[in-house]
Amino acid sequence: MNEVPQLIILGSIAVDDIETPFGKKDGLIGGSAVYAAYSARLFAPVGLVSIVGDDFSKDKWKLLNRKNIDISGIQVGGKTFHWQGYYEHDMNAAQTIVTDLNCLESFEPELPEGYRKAKFVFLGNTHPAQQMKFIEQLEAPEIIAVDTMNLWIKNTRDLLVQVIRRANIIVINEAEVRELFNTASIVKAAQELLALGPGYVIIKKGEHGALMFTEKSHFSAPGYPLETVKDPTGCGDCFGGGLMGYIAKAGEVTDAVLRRAIVYGSVCASYNAEDFGLGRILNIKKKDIEARYKEFREIRSF
């Protein structure tokens, strides 16, 4: 590593077996940190903090060790986290068959020395205890964004709320935010989140786009009209990664920057859904990102 990456990402690295109405693929590299990093690296250099097992193959290491991704913060030991799941025709919710946490279960994030000065960090979806341990090692963070999932809302709600209190930006999906505050109203749930501390509450709605609530304003980003969603795995992580990658590149957080960041995150997520695993986002270039960003502008213009 030559310099501190502009964005540090915490999250899982997984080996996934995925089935959707469009096919079945086993042994795909996945996990929240990986999808987020592949999106964020299109905007700024990123550093990954995560863990893989001794079984992690050379080919998979090669996939991680790409331009703009620093892997010096990845620990090794045990067996790699494994997830198996499927999607039915309504691709909004993954159905889990197997979750083997393996080495992820006892993972204690340890930031490389240079990472501790990071200004922009994305706490991808993982156990809130790991997110908190990560935060505690930061010396002077400017923007902390946090993502989560229903599992942590159900099992470790108090700890998750503590993490959210430390965050500037929370990224959460529609069903999760309703569950977190036991309400049908997204507007009310967003207000509860703002009351916890984050200045920016971002709610992911899959094909329906994304919303942002702040104390003063409301933003609604459109969804992208994909004819076929082949595999939605990792779309939420790509959204968060693209969002924080753009923010790290911008170097500041304002309402206008956040709005553009949300659309860039949506662009990354929309590409990711077009193929299994990393298949599509792997080959996306900056010019693809800009082309679809332009389409998003046209989609919502009136």
Add this chain to the structure above:
Amino acid sequence: MNEVPQLIILGSIAVDDIETPFGKKDGLIGGSAVYAAYSARLFAPVGLVSIVGDDFSKDKWKLLNRKNIDISGIQVGGKTFHWQGYYEHDMNAAQTIVTDLNCLESFEPELPEGYRKAKFVFLGNTHPAQQMKFIEQLEAPEIIAVDTMNLWIKNTRDLLVQVIRRANIIVINEAEVRELFNTASIVKAAQELLALGPGYVIIKKGEHGALMFTEKSHFSAPGYPLETVKDPTGCGDCFGGGLMGYIAKAGEVTDAVLRRAIVYGSVCASYNAEDFGLGRILNIKKKDIEARYKEFREIRSF
């Protein structure tokens, strides 16, 4: 009636008993034609084609006979259509308890002489046979917009498809369009609709806003972040009425006009949800419409 109204609306007039988590109200005036007319009249003079029973009270007639609403096309006889339903905390779908079609069952629309020259018409949600009979009496329509519901998709699909073939604009909700073409993909369903003939396919998504598909473009209108939806009854009708009211006022149909019309329709629907029955839309003024239209712009800007 002094002149031919700019927009003619076909649909039902009902007496509704409604229960939501925010209360219970009986004997409310409702029906697709009424909600559509109350929204459309904010943009242009409208004429109603519908039917009520002999039991329709003076107070209810007074509510119909408002500025910018011509009621000379309303037939009288039998007993008024009655609907009873409720909504649970997820306000997206109405649960029907009672549907007494009464006089609506044998209703045969008969257009007043002046209406036959109408250029802009909105076929609100009612039996496709009534929609077809209405179309056949038009001498030179320029824009026919049609709305429908799951009941007609299930029971009279072939007839409904014939009506859609005659329409320029179809307004349909998300669940309905999926059901109509038995697909989870809204994009595919929209393409099937375009193939039937309408140049503009508009899909209502409740709190998630609305989409428009044409052969050449895609538009996504945001939803309005209402903290409380008191009663969603009639929101779809208000959307269609506001949409066609604006188009009739504009006097032409272009991609740009349609986009603005969709946002105006969304504005009407968002107000309507704020109180039971016609409670809110009844008192909405043009300046309220413009104020919220401006908010929609801000919600969407990036």
